[in-house]
């Protein structure tokens with residue numbers, strides 16, 4: 270990925286507002302190009318996979334035993350009879366402006382960004398993704414809050430009490446968190462809290478925050494904690510290591526030499542330097558998660574983007590897979606951009622290039 | 623072991639508050655490590671009057687920084703299992719610091735005593751502006767000061783240390799300053815609360831030669847203006863030649879010679895000091911003539927050589943009848959106010975200096 274901010278050399282003035290705008294503009298252009306590349310690749314896969322499997326993509330929509338006339342009709346409607354370059358062009362056009370699938374009497378309008386028609390539901394993929402996105406967004410937001418608080422908190426505490434019992438216990442737990450996969454911790458947590466202790470009800474994918482907030486909260490609790498555990502472990506280790514580095518820096522000694530209290534030295538001077546790299550990683554992680562937490566969503570039967578992705582894969586719903594991929598790519602690329610901008614704001618040494 | 627039992631004790635540990643502004647008595651700072659106890663400072667004593675400048679000189683690892691950090695109370699983990707063991711007395715204006723509580727020392731830090739560090743780039747926080755960093759130190763000890771007032775104080779300080787356009791530069795970040803300007807800003811930061819003791823730990827080592835002299839001039843001017851006592855630490859005798867009233871030479875965590883600056887340059891007593899003088903760069907001599915480095919490497923602070931710690935490197939160790947390797951030489955007064963720790967008889971030292979050393983300097 271091009272265009273990461275560089276550390277400015279000594280004596281370089283901070284970024285000017287116009288430079289920032291220009292930078293944002295360039296990076297947004299970058300985002301568009303990246304998404305175009307992803308769209309091209311996924312489109313390629315959409316045609317490559319059926320070709321490798323010696324099947325006609327249209328069969329995914331109609332089933333093998335449909336009558337040839339119906340198949341031909343659908344084929345025309347979906348535009349699968351057109352040459353590939355034309356289909357690609359229609360696909361891109363659909364993403365930007367929407368498109369209508371039509372074979373005369375039978376017309377389906379697929380509004381922009383049109384990512385194609387799901388072979389399972391026969392409805393536009395985009396509508397399904399936006400319908401499922403809140404589940405993923407809530408999962409990511411809740412988990413992120415938990416892991417940021419606990420991960421960073423534990424990391425700071427461990428660094429300040431280096432080699433203490435707390436530090437060792439935290440780091441062993443963190444090691445477990447890093448090495449245990451979600452489907453293991455998730456299944457163990459479900460078995461324990463839902464089936465064994467009965468503290469939480471069985472997960473129900475049909476409740477939402479709007480319909481039943483209480484049940485929703487109970488539904489989300491284990492997925493949040495499971496996902497947060499995985500990330501908190503990484504963050505605790507990262508925070509601890511960064512904090513220990515920062516505490517050894519000369520400017521921390523200077524802060525103490527000024528007579529500042531330990532609270533200010535740690536809470537202001539050390540935290541400021543520690544949080545910068547951590548929030549960078551956080552932005553990327555969050556961006557990645559918004560595209561779907563495949564394992565967690567499936568372990569806990571949450572119908573978010575990660576569920577759609579796995580479902581698309583198992584049911585061979587190629588437009589769905591393409592859609593989720595593009596959707597996830599969008600968040601990752603955007604997170605990248607936001608993190609870079611964030612860095613330019615918090616680290617005065619960064620020069621936008 | 624005492625060389626002159628009749629002499630007055632040179633260090634009055636436990637004698638209560640001293641007359642001097644700063645008095646360090648038998649300071650020991652030992653770091654327990656996996657390899658053994660590092661005796662970074664081992665029985666150091668000195669005094670400093672108000673408004674005077676003391677130069678502490680010695681090669682890398684001789685314990686200069688550890689000494690200054692002890693005065694500032696900046697050692698970490700003191701009193702913990704793996705932390706340094708600090709003993710002795712440090713009296714600052716009638717208050718003893720080694721036994722004082724952390725909070726008492728913290729309140730003096732930045733206010734009564736301040737420190738300038740070697741590398742101003744790493745010593746300043748990269749994410750805060752120079753102004754913010756000065757203001758923060760000022761308001762810590764002047765909580766009643768309004769933001770605006772603290773800011774104009776910071777601008778005044780920057781102006782005083784010779785930073786052009788201080789009202790603009792106050793909002794710059796440290797990386798936007800050049801090395802020399804950064805050290806000036808660091809000095810401004812240290813002066814924020816008008817400290818009566820200023821410790822400068824190698825304030826010019828990280829700077830260009832051309833800038834070094836300017837910074838030293840600035841420190842001297844400020845010292846005269848503010849009337850503070852200054853400790854200036856360096857491994858280069860040349861740096862303190864014009865600045866210091868007194869000079870203390872450290873070797874292996876101990877003081878091996880101290881006296882007035884004039885005495886030390888004209889009548890140095892200790893062979894190690896001769897070596898330091900010999901390795902001072904001088905513009906009026908050719909290179910091969912003026913650099914007589916002290917041969918060998920600094921001693922291990924875990925296992926100091928027996929006897930005089932300098933003996934493996936000392937060209938005269940064989941002229942003391944074996945005492946150099948057997949007995950630790952005590953610091954004794956040679957002439958009033960001039961002390962040295964060497965087994966060579968005073969007359970022998972003076973003869974060697976006059977015949978073998980002085981012509982080379």
Ligand SMILES: Nc1ncnc2c1ncn2[C@@H]1O[C@H](COP(=O)(O)OP(=O)(O)OP(=O)(O)O)[C@@H](O)[C@H]1O
Pocket residue numbers: 653655660661662680681682683684685686687688689857923
């Ligand atoms: N925290 C510590 N733990 C262990 N040893 C230490 C510690 N701090 C300093 N030392 C040791 O104490 C000795 C004296 O260090 P000090 O920093 O005082 O040297 P210095 O005279 O300032 O040298 P330089 O000119 O290199 O700054 C060194 O050998 C150093 O390794």
Ligand code: SF4
Pocket residue numbers: 892893894930931932933934936937938939942945946951963964965966
């Ligand atoms: S005591 Fe001996 S070894 Fe030490 S400086 Fe004097 S002569 Fe050299």
Ligand SMILES: [Mg+2]
Pocket residue numbers: 686687688823824
């Ligand atoms: Mg040092």
